[in-house]
Amino acid sequence: MLNQGDKKDSFDFTFLDRDKINYRNYHERLMGLLRVGGVAVFDNTLWGGTVAMHGDDILEWRISVRQAMIELNEVKEEEVHLIATMANRVVAKSTSPSKGLLQSNELYQYVLETTVYPREPKPLEELRSITTSHPRAMMGTAPDAGQMISMLLKVVGAKRTIEIGVFTGYSLLLTALTIPDDGKIIAVDVDRDAYEMGLSVIKKAGVKHKINFIQSEALPILDQLLEDKENEGTFDFGFVDADKVNYWNYHERLMKLLKVGGIAAYDNTLWGGSVAMPEEEIAEWMRPGRQFTIQFNELLAQDRRVDICLAPLGDGITICRRIC
Structure with a gap:
């Protein structure tokens, strides 16, 4: 599609929920296909909360994808914002000092430090x-x-x-x-x-x-x-x-x-x-x-x-x- 000149900068929206290991590759190509102001949405970017966990605590089959999600989330200088749809589990009795409703303080801090604070004016x-x-x-x-x-x-x-x-x-x-x-x-x-x-x-x-x-x-x-x-x-x-x-x-x-x-x-x-x-x-x-x-x-x-x-x-x- 990128080789077709009329397709560049022509798309308004895209949604991805497929092989996570290629998310960065998809993102790079979408930057050529989306128009300025277009939106890309990547699903599963917290990967069950594992992005904020130690490797020893994660099932082996999740580890490689966890690394791919961490690398994607660390892309901070692109000219497009990513909206991540998060599968959140509310800890109803949490004593967390934060306002976040994610399953752990560590996961909420990960979201802030990875995608929020680096872009905060x-x-x-x-x-x-x-x-x-x-x-x-x-x-x-x-x-x-x-x-x-x-x-x-x-x-x-x-x-x-x-x-x-x-x-x-x-x-x-x-x-x-x-x-x-x-x-x-x-x-x-x-x-x-x-x-x-x-x-x-x-x-x-x-x-x-x-x-x-x-x-x-x-x-x-x-x-x-x-x-x-x-x-x-x-x-x-x-x-x-x-x-x-x-x-x-x-x-x-x-x-x-x-x-x-x-x-x-x-x-x-x-x-x-x-x-x-x-x-x-x-x-x-x-x-x-x-x-x-x-x-x-x-x-x-x-x-x-x-x-x-x-x-x-x-x-x-x-x-x-x-x-x-």
Whole structure:
């Protein structure tokens, strides 16, 4: 196909799930076949979690493929992002300090160090470091989920976005870094102090002009936007990481504000893995959020206005693409 001139740079998408030992060879050739902006998806890139395990702990038949996956994941300088579909096993009672839901801390760290941190812009790394001093640092967007948000923004060509729940601004900053220079973000949060904690990094990154931060509850702001009919169907992307009790209320309003083809992403939709646990095994403080999250997930599954995908990144992030 590469020898046929009309095939070069002509494909939009490809999916691979075959002999893993040739993944790198496939990748090299796909870089000539995919157009700029095209997407390649490689399955099984964590190889049952073995990529983060010692060789002695792995069944012999898996070892050679494990090495091929490690080599593929270490390709850091290509001009295309790889979305890896991960077969995750939730450790429901995990005491991990990370937000990851993978089967071990080592595996989550492998994902971060192999595919996330090497591509993380320096301002995001700085903001993530600053956030660690906040007493509620765990509220920050998980960097692996952030990486996916950045890709979604690029795929949809986002220019006008809404963010509900800002905290110190990790997801806000990555959005501002990703959208065009004349792009705009309406960012709403009741906590200005947390936002200002990361504001110096946002200013230093030169993207403050893209952000309209509003200190407020989110529902009144969304309703104000909807009062102007010209706002309906004009937003490309919405990210929600706020009070779980109102997720469905936010969703209903975003379905009017987003254009058809626009994307809404909702964070924490696995709620620490508790959505799949018996309620009596869950800490008391987590139960209300668990119940709201379960209800929200059930409602989304029935909503024919959107395509949905629940990705087990960070604490779970559900992607909704408006289709009507």
